[in-house]
Amino acid sequence: MKLSRYIFSCCLLILSIFMIIPSIMAQTPVVYKIPVYKEVEKGLYAFLKRSINEAEEAGAEAIILDINTPGGFVDSAERIASLLDSTSIRTIAYVNSEALSAGAYLALHADEIYMSPSGTIGAAAVIDSSGNTADEKANSAWKAKMINAAELTGKDPIYAQAMADDTVDLPKFRAPVGKLLTLSASEALQVKYSKGTVSSLKELLEATDLAGSKIVETEETFTESLARFITNPIIVPILLSIASLGLIVELYSPGFGVAGTMGLISLVLFFFGHLVAGLAGYETIIIFIIGVCFIIAEFFLPGGISGILGVAIIIFSIILAGGNIVQMSIAVLIALTVAIVGMVIIMKFFGKKQTIWNKIILSDATTTEQGYVSNENRVDLVGRVAVTMTALRPAGTIRVKDERIDAISDGSYVDKDKHVMIIKVEGSRIVVREVLEGEEIK
Structure with missing residues (x-):
């Protein structure tokens, strides 16, 4: 009896543990850390789309974008920014080293920005394929997008504009007229573009009230890495x-x-x-x-x-x-x-x-060089004597032994049944002359 009670108690304890574990795990927030490295291009969009979808399916508390990029392509940056805007998950941009050009644009589309002590953000002018500043039309559209990105999260748009427009005068931040604005970590904090400066992921989690969260780090698959390389506009x-x-x-x-x-x-x-x-x-x-x-x-x-x-x-x-x-x-x-x-x-x-x-094309040719002729050249007939079978006016027919041959006189009329001598053969053209009286016939 005691043994059965003991077994029943153990089963009840095990069942209680299995019931408690899911609730404990459910209370642990999940944070997805997604690297945004190298150039911002088409392949990066595919990787970020997959990662954000995984975070949404897992019910993640937040997404941390670990940004270290020199920039990239405007169209790709715009598509990625749309991804960030459309997700309901809290997005945090951690500028781990630099977020320049298109990278700055992506950081501005996150809900919050934090920076490492050596982090920089800015220098976002549009550059064409030749490495020169793009035309006014492209620059104007890009400046408007940078301003909208800043206003989206309640930031002062003048600094976003200065990152893309060198006509804005901000000498205090080493960006007088003619130079684009690039903010250091302390300057970004000063103008409230950054919410804090942290040296590690642990400090970032503590600063964002996510300490103790389960961190899921996404990585590019081989096919995604290959796609990023292949789809690079260069x-x-x-x-x-x-x-x-x-x-x-x-x-x-x-x-x-x-x-x-x-x-x-x-x-x-x-x-x-x-x-x-x-x-x-x-x-x-x-x-x-x-x-x-x-x-x-x-x-x-x-x-x-x-x-x-x-x-x-x-x-x-x-x-x-x-x-x-x-x-x-x-x-x-x-x-x-x-x-x-x-x-x-x-x-x-x-x-x-x-x-x-x-x-599919006939390329063979019957040339003289290859031994082909359109007619047999009867040079062996030169000097032979024949008899006219018809009058030559000047063309007609002659007979050489038992062979009938078409011939032409050398210009004079030759009557039928006259002896003629073949004096020239040019392909099918055989020229004869009449044998004169008293001339020896061979």
Whole structure:
């Protein structure tokens, strides 16, 4: 009896523990720490989208953006900022080293900003692909976005404007007219852009009343890292150039070799990276395949329309996959230029001919150099004597032994049944003259 009571008590204790554990775990807040490193570009958006979705599904108390970036691309920064604005989870930007340009814009879209002692934030002017300041239209739009980002969280917008506009005069912060504003940790705290300066994640959790939280650190997967590299606007035109040049070289090579393989791999990487980054859908691949089918059809259809249409469809699919029409158009233009230059070099300096067309275009020729003639050249008849079977006026027919031959006189009329001598043979043209009386016939 005592033993059964003991067993029952143990089971009740174990059951109580299992009931208490979930409630204890539920009371422990979960905080997601998401790294925002390197350049702000399209691949980063895909990684942050996945991480924020995971945080929302886990019911996270807060998201800490561990920022250390020199900036990046405006369109990518805007998409990431929309992600931050749309989540209901508390977002904290921790400027661990620097949040410059697009990085500053992302930090301003967080609910709170904290900085490390060596952290800096600012210098957010728009730079074009040549490294120069963008035109007034682009700068004006970007300044408005920076101001709106500051106002969104109740910050004084003058400092956000000064980060993007060098006409704002803030000499107190080493940003007179002509220089963009970059705030140190103490200066950001002074102007209330930062809520505090902390040296570690532990201090940050204590400052934000999240001490004791369970920290979940998200990391990029290999495919996400690869996608970030592939979708970088600097890498995209290089990939497309390798693809176009590789396929052009393959047109001049027998079989399918290294150049063609490199071209196909480059195209596969391009679409793979943009699929992972969430910029392209499977419809772009379908459009690309349709373009390839049109080009193949050109081998069997006359006119060239199918081939031109196929190339246009492929270019459209590539531009569609890139997300940013302007950037992708530039990348495609660079790739086409490389392909054209490569084609000219191969044809002009290496004297190559496109071997791929040999299977569908008749290239054989029956030339004299190869021993072909349109008619048999009967030079063995020169000097032979024949009899005219018809009058030569000046053309007619002669007989050499038992062979009938068309001939032409050297200009004079020759009657039928006269002896003539063959004096010239030029292909099918046989010239004769009449044998005069008393002339010896051989």
